[in-house]
Amino acid sequence: MLKSMTGYGLAGFEDDTFVISVEVKTLNSKFLDLSIRSPRQFSDKEFEIRNLVSSKLERGKVNLSIEFSRKSGEDLPVGFNEQLFASYYQKYLGLADLVGAEKDDIFKLAVQSPNVMIQNVEKTSISEDWDVVKKVIEEALDNCNVFRKDEGEVLAQKFKENLSIVRSGLENIKEEDPIRKDRIRKRIKNNFKDWLEENSFDENRFEQELIYYFEKIDITEEIVRLATHLDYFEKNLKEQQSQGKKLGFISQEIGREINTIGSKANDASIQKHVIIMKDELEKIKEQSLNIL
Structure with a gap:
């Protein structure tokens, strides 16, 4: 049974907590040439993703894209150091008054200041999220395999x-x-x-x-x-x-x-x-x- 190296697979998952979408595109290549685009919280899962892809698709030029978003605003992947932000803001206000400068961009400047925005992702949450994401990846790879067989x-x-x-x-x-x-x-x-x-x-x-x-x-x-x-x-x-x-x-x-x-x-x-x-x-x- 012939199997083409050209393929496409799409899979998704949605519940009350989050929405997940995984897209796989493949072209011909002598070896496995994998390109992954995924959210930052899953950056340490690249090796596991690569093993998943190689076990199901063997070889080819593979582009895998993972979309992951939460429906609620809770447990955002980033947090803010509010005290540090306030200190920056007041400092910038004082500097603006000192030279008579405009104050329109001071809020944006303070938010983007060093160490104001911090990572705020719990390890337990990542582990639970990854279990679901992994299943969606496997489904997308299986769908891509079906496409390859049809081709x-x-x-x-x-x-x-x-x-x-x-x-x-x-x-x-x-x-x-x-x-x-x-x-x-x-x-x-x-x-x-x-x-x-x-x-x-x-x-x-x-x-x-x-x-x-x-x-x-x-x-x-x-x-x-x-x-x-x-x-x-x-x-x-x-x-x-x-x-x-x-x-x-x-x-x-x-x-x-x-x-x-x-x-x-x-x-x-x-x-x-x-x-x-x-x-x-x-x-x-x-x-x-x-x-x-």
């Missing part, structure tokens, strides 16, 4: 269509090959007929050279190997585990045999089929990069 099924169907065209080209080459050989044989005999009659030449030696030449341009082995690679590719499409890297390697071998057929055959009619096969193979290679 993989679409890609598998495209691969089968591409393979069908390559197989069709291979069958056409099988039909063209005997005609090609006969055409080459006739051309050689016609070109050398007069020369052989006018010059003393060992006909047996000539036949041996001819056999050697036909062995050099014979594409039977390449045809057999190409058919085998196509069968192996299709077999891996049906495997339970997604085989992205293996499909990439097989497609390289398919390309090698197609190129060899084209160069050894050196025939216009066969080259037409080779071009079509190479075009379909490029589509296969491009899509296999997106397979997990």
Whole structure:
């Protein structure tokens, strides 16, 4: 079963206390490339999040976004040192009177002064909140996995269509090959007929050279190997585990045999089929990069 590395997962949770939303977006990558955007109170959970992602998505470029907000104003993640704020405020007022400056921004200036705003998050609250957030993350990752499987099924169907065209080209080459050989044989005999009659030449030696030449341009082995690679590719499409890297390697071998057929055959009619096969193979290679 193929699984695409392109995916999307969304999950949410809401009760009387808070609202949670987790979004996961994935693209293709050789390794796990994780980017996390989360509230400050969960900054120490990055390692745990990474383990969750790697266990469910394996690899790919992953963007994970966590939105977390409380419905009430209680237990805000920040607090204020009120005495320090008042001291700053009075000090700034005195300085403004001293030079006759405007006082419109003094409140904002005092609030932003050093150590006025302080973190005010209880560890027990973070632990309880995280348990819920973690479940939502797991749900979003599971939804992303479902998306990846659905995309993989679409890609598998495209691969089968591409393979069908390559197989069709291979069958056409099988039909063209005997005609090609006969055409080459006739051309050689016609070109050398007069020369052989006018010059003393060992006909047996000539036949041996001819056999050697036909062995050099014979594409039977390449045809057999190409058919085998196509069968192996299709077999891996049906495997339970997604085989992205293996499909990439097989497609390289398919390309090698197609190129060899084209160069050894050196025939216009066969080259037409080779071009079509190479075009379909490029589509296969491009899509296999997106397979997990």
